Amino acid sequence: MEILPPADWKELLDYMSKGGQTVLLLGAVDSGKSYLARYLLEGLLNMGLRVCLVDADVGQSSLGLPSTVSMKVFGKPGDIANFLFEEFFFVGSIDAARAAPLIVEGAKKFVDACRGRSDAILVDTTGLVSGSVGRDLKLRKIMAVEADTIVALQACGEAEHIVACMRGQRVFRLPISPAVKRRSREERARYRKEKVRRYFDATDVGQYILQRNSAGFLYMGRRVDIADRLIRESHAAKDGLMALCRDGRHGDSGHTYPGLSDSGRTNTDHADSGHAALAMVAPAMIVECDADSIEFLSPVKSLRGIATVLLGDVTV
Ligand SMILES: Nc1ncnc2c1ncn2[C@@H]1O[C@H](COP(=O)(O)OP(=O)(O)OP(=O)(O)O)[C@@H](O)[C@H]1O
Numbered sequence: 001m002e003i004l005p006p007a008d009w010k011e012l013l014d015y016m017s018k019g020g021q022t023v024l025l026l027g028a029v030d031s032g033k034s035y036l037a038r039y040l041l042e043g044l045l046n047m048g049l050r051v052c053l054v055d056a057d058v059g060q061s062s063l064g065l066p067s068t069v070s071m072k073v074f075g076k077p078g079d080i081a082n083f084l085f086e087e088f089f090f091v092g093s094i095d096a097a098r099a100a101p102l103i104v105e106g107a108k109k110f111v112d113a114c115r116g117r118s119d120a121i122l123v124d125t126t127g128l129v130s131g132s133v134g135r136d137l138k139l140r141k142i143m144a145v146e147a148d149t150i151v152a153l154q155a156c157g158e159a160e161h162i163v164a165c166m167r168g169q170r171v172f173r174l175p176i177s178p179a180v181k182r183r184s185r186e187e188r189a190r191y192r193k194e195k196v197r198r199y200f201d202a203t204d205v206g207q208y209i210l211q212r213n214s215a216g217f218l219y220m221g222r223r224v225d226i227a228d229r230l231i232r233e234s235h236a237a238k239d240g241l242m243a244l245c246r247d248g249r250h251g252d253s254g255h256t257y258p259g260l261s262d263s264g265r266t267n268t269d270h271a272d273s274g275h276a277a278l279a280m281v282a283p284a285m286i287v288e289c290d291a292d293s294i295e296f297l298s299p300v301k302s303l304r305g306i307a308t309v310l311l312g313d314v315t316v
């Protein structure tokens with residue numbers, strides 16, 4: 001990817017060269033957040049800094065897979081060649097408004113974990129900045145990760161209602177690069193599909209069958225039963241029902257992929273959320289399912305220790 005940095009990006013890079021910042025990138029969709037993150041990452045690595053990238057964009061994830069928050073610590077310029085997450089946090093949806101509490105939780109978990117391991121932290125975010133939903137999500141994220149620097153990429157003040165709430169954070173307001181290419185809905189969906197397909201193609205995966213009784217199944221923090229036909233076959237993901245088995249019956253379209261966890265805890269064990277105590281082990285791609293089991297591909301070496309399957313509503 002060729003990055004054409006507008007002149008004022010250099011000022012931000014110089015500021016970050018001292019290290020120690022937690023920088024959160026704000027901007028509407030197609031404002032150039034991910035390219036800016038990549039520019040800063042490359043620039044800082046070339047200066048010899050260790051940089052943690054937290055990708056909290058659950059829709060157009062660059063480091064991770066759709067519907068996950070992910071992270072990687074980059075120690076040297078060569079690490080960029082392997083631009084793939086180290087750890088991920090499954091949120092189960094590409095709808096940022098819907099998954100907001102889990103996105104905030106995942107971002108916090110990774111930023112906290114990165115503090116001792118890196119000289120600077122970059123948090124890339126979704127393009128949801130408008131309205132009170134966008135503002136609340138972004139403010140909660142900023143507070144949760146204790147961002148000290150906010151970068152607002154905007155054409156005409158789209159993120160200003162968020163920036164106006166800042167107290168004490170350093171704010172950089174940057175114009176949108178003329179090099180930005182807008183992507184259609186279809187291109188975004190294709191990007192997600194490609195991302196997942198490439199991950200599963202490039203990763204050494206095994207095929208497994210997990211019996212219904214040998215693991216817990218959670219959907220957005222709620223315990224569900226795959227024996228329930230609605231859970232397995234529904235096409236109405238937008239109504240809060242997943243389409244777990246859609247692919248098995250409809251050819252190539254609509255693979256769903258859950259996250260596997262080694263913790264058996266649920267949101268009844270943890271009052272605030274269903275995922276707080278869950279360690280994510282690996283993603284999985286559903287191949288087939290029935291009332292008693294699911295069959296899936298996953299990079300895990302065995303099913304030993306897999307206690308929970310985190311279901312989502314993403315089909316790619
Ligand atoms: N500085 C740049 N130089 C060259 N191309 C750029 C630059 N910034 C953005 N682009 C182009 O515009 C596209 C969109 O930019 P980018 O992915 O960074 O936006 P985004 O704000 O992260 O979007 P989203 O909200 O969908 O995640 C990129 O795929 C790239 O083709």
Ligand SMILES: [Mg+2]
Nearest residue numbers: 033034057060
């Ligand atoms: Mg992006």
